[in-house]
Amino acid sequence: MNINKTDFESPHVELKNVTFSRGERVIYDDISMVFPKGKITAIMGPSGIGKTTLLRLIGGQLYPDSGDIIVSGQNIPKLSRKELYAVREKMSMLFQSGALFTEMNVFDNVAFPIREHTKLPEDIIRTMVLMKLEAVGLRGAYELMPNELSGGMARRAALARSIALDPELIMYDEPFVGQDPISMGVLVRLIRNLNTSLNLTSIVVSHDVKEVMGIADYIYIMADKRVIGYGTKEQLLESDSPLVQQFLKGLADGPVPFHYPAPSISQDLMQG
Amino acid sequence: MDWIQNLGKNTIERFSAIGRASFMLFGAIVAKPNLAKGFPLFVKQVYVIGVLSLVIILVSGLFIGMVLALQGYTVLVDYGAEDSLGQMVSLSLLRELGPVVTALLFAGRAGSALTAEIGLMKATEQLTSLEMMAVDPLRRVIAPRFWAGVFSMPILAMLFSSVGIIGGHLVGVEWLGVDQGSFWSIMQASVQFEGDILNGIIKSIVFAIVVTWIAIFRGYDAIPTSEGISRATTQTVVQSSLAVLGLDFVLTALMFGS
Ligand SMILES: Nc1ncnc2c1ncn2[C@@H]1O[C@H](COP(=O)(O)OP(=O)(O)OP(=O)(O)O)[C@@H](O)[C@H]1O
Numbered sequence: 001m002n003i004n005k006t007d008f009e010s011p012h013v014e015l016k017n018v019t020f021s022r023g024e025r026v027i028y029d030d031i032s033m034v035f036p037k038g039k040i041t042a043i044m045g046p047s048g049i050g051k052t053t054l055l056r057l058i059g060g061q062l063y064p065d066s067g068d069i070i071v072s073g074q075n076i077p078k079l080s081r082k083e084l085y086a087v088r089e090k091m092s093m094l095f096q097s098g099a100l101f102t103e104m105n106v107f108d109n110v111a112f113p114i115r116e117h118t119k120l121p122e123d124i125i126r127t128m129v130l131m132k133l134e135a136v137g138l139r140g141a142y143e144l145m146p147n148e149l150s151g152g153m154a155r156r157a158a159l160a161r162s163i164a165l166d167p168e169l170i171m172y173d174e175p176f177v178g179q180d181p182i183s184m185g186v187l188v189r190l191i192r193n194l195n196t197s198l199n200l201t202s203i204v205v206s207h208d209v210k211e212v213m214g215i216a217d218y219i220y221i222m223a224d225k226r227v228i229g230y231g232t233k234e235q236l237l238e239s240d241s242p243l244v245q246q247f248l249k250g251l252a253d254g255p256v257p258f259h260y261p262a263p264s265i266s267q268d269l270m271q272g
Numbered sequence: 273m274d275w276i277q278n279l280g281k282n283t284i285e286r287f288s289a290i291g292r293a294s295f296m297l298f299g300a301i302v303a304k305p306n307l308a309k310g311f312p313l314f315v316k317q318v319y320v321i322g323v324l325s326l327v328i329i330l331v332s333g334l335f336i337g338m339v340l341a342l343q344g345y346t347v348l349v350d351y352g353a354e355d356s357l358g359q360m361v362s363l364s365l366l367r368e369l370g371p372v373v374t375a376l377l378f379a380g381r382a383g384s385a386l387t388a389e390i391g392l393m394k395a396t397e398q399l400t401s402l403e404m405m406a407v408d409p410l411r412r413v414i415a416p417r418f419w420a421g422v423f424s425m426p427i428l429a430m431l432f433s434s435v436g437i438i439g440g441h442l443v444g445v446e447w448l449g450v451d452q453g454s455f456w457s458i459m460q461a462s463v464q465f466e467g468d469i470l471n472g473i474i475k476s477i478v479f480a481i482v483v484t485w486i487a488i489f490r491g492y493d494a495i496p497t498s499e500g501i502s503r504a505t506t507q508t509v510v511q512s513s514l515a516v517l518g519l520d521f522v523l524t525a526l527m528f529g530s
């Protein structure tokens with residue numbers, strides 16, 4: 001598969017020349033990215049490079065220093081609070097930590113966005129919630145409280161909550177962490193199916209090269225404050241960029257730095 | 273020279289905290305309330321914040337009333353004025369101890385719990401995930417807790433004073449043998465609704481606003497780590513206790529000063 005030109009005529013999400021820093025530290029230096037509508041785009045990159053930050057920028061929780069972030073034609077950093085909330089009703093984010101509401105059981109967690117944003121009767125909500133829970137294999141666990149779930153279960157429950165209202169855009173932050181091979185397979189298929197059946201746009205942040213290669217239409221590889229590789233999986237595998245090859249093969253030595261920026265180790269050790 | 277820098281830094285930090293706290297409160301209570309959704313949340317918080325504080329308030333009130341009667345009696349009896357014991361107990365409770373001690377207990381019992389709860393919701397990204405679901409955490413989490421605190425504390429203070437008076441009666445009349453008729457009639461004759469009861473209620477409304485505000489702000493503004501939350505909880509108790517005692521002096525001077 002090659003890059004399909006029509007995918008880029010009306011992207012769902014687009015970043016234009018975005019620069020973002022935390023205090024003195026520049027996280028992104030003038031990056032531009034596109035996320036085509038109805039496709040799965042994966043973001044890969046070393047830990048701490050700013051993948052979660054990127055999702056927060058798209059969700060409007062953080063503001064870039066400069067640049068535009070366009071979601072469904074609206075420039076997120078320029079929106080008023082009310083307009084931003086209207087855009088957010090159509091997007092959804094699966095947090096790295098799950099972020100289930102600890103005071104509610106699994107059922108109420110999944111029902112929460114439905115109850116907040118619709119006036120549906122309880123029996124319809126019940127059906128919707130149980131279907132979402134069935135999809136992630138947790139229908140039997142609907143009465144459990146979040147503290148009674150394992151890490152992987154909590155993440156799946158959170159996934160059920162984030163798809164409760166059938167959003168148009170969904171951002172997954174590390175959905176595969178802590179899943180056994182079976183639930184991993186189920187999740188991969190679920191993300192794929194959601195995408196094809198509802199035609200939703202998905203952004204998946206993940207380190208799992210194999211899983212990402214299996215489902216993503218397009219892949220971004222980030223390192224060193226910018227995009228170092230972009231394309232379909234075939235294009236990336238054929239890429240002659242040593243940075244991309246290093247990442248896909250998981251080598252610690254290479255052009256992509258594995259370490260957080262630091263003075264040289266001998267310098268640090270001598271000082272002690 | 274360092275201390276001047278620090279003084280400046282601390283002052284700026286104080287003021288910016290007050291600014292952030294005002295923004296938070298403004299966002300929480302100015303928003304158009306949605307009664308159908310907000311009311312059940314409010315009721316739940318009144319239960320968590322108010323009803324669950326009942327035991328400590330009632331027990332403390334009873335003991336403080338009993339101690340007041342015991343102490344008051346030993347002084348009054350020297351002047352043959354032990355019949356005024358009811359007056360002394362009730363005025364102390366209604367004007368001062370009811371509102372103040374309730375506020376201090378409330379800060380320790382409910383305020384610290386509020387801070388920890390909200391801080392933990394922040395640390396576990398529950399507040400962010402509400403925002404991402406297009407639900408305003410200020411309205412959904414902060415507002416019901418604020419109103420529940422403001423509503424509960426004056427009621428708790430009234431219960432505190434009432435139970436205290438019963439405690440005073442137990443010790444004064446039942447145990448030390450003060451005349452029951454004079455205990456109640458002198459109390460009734462000397463306690464004024466406006467001057468004493470109403471002023472006490474006003475005090476406790478002011479304390480309620482201040483303590484609840486500090487508690488929820490400290491949680492909302494906490495550094496989202498376990499250490500940050502534990503610091504925020506301590507700050508809630510220290511700052512709201514100091515605020516209550518300071519404000520009590522100001523209010524007392526205004527109300528009973530001249
Ligand atoms: N609240 C914050 N204040 C200051 N710096 C932060 C904050 N949150 C994150 N950072 C910094 O921003 C950088 C990017 O963080 P981010 O969480 O986006 O990384 P990530 O790519 O998602 O990493 P991981 O794969 O480990 O989840 C990190 O280096 C971190 O030090």
Ligand SMILES: [Mg+2]
Nearest residue numbers: 051052096173
């Ligand atoms: Mg991350």
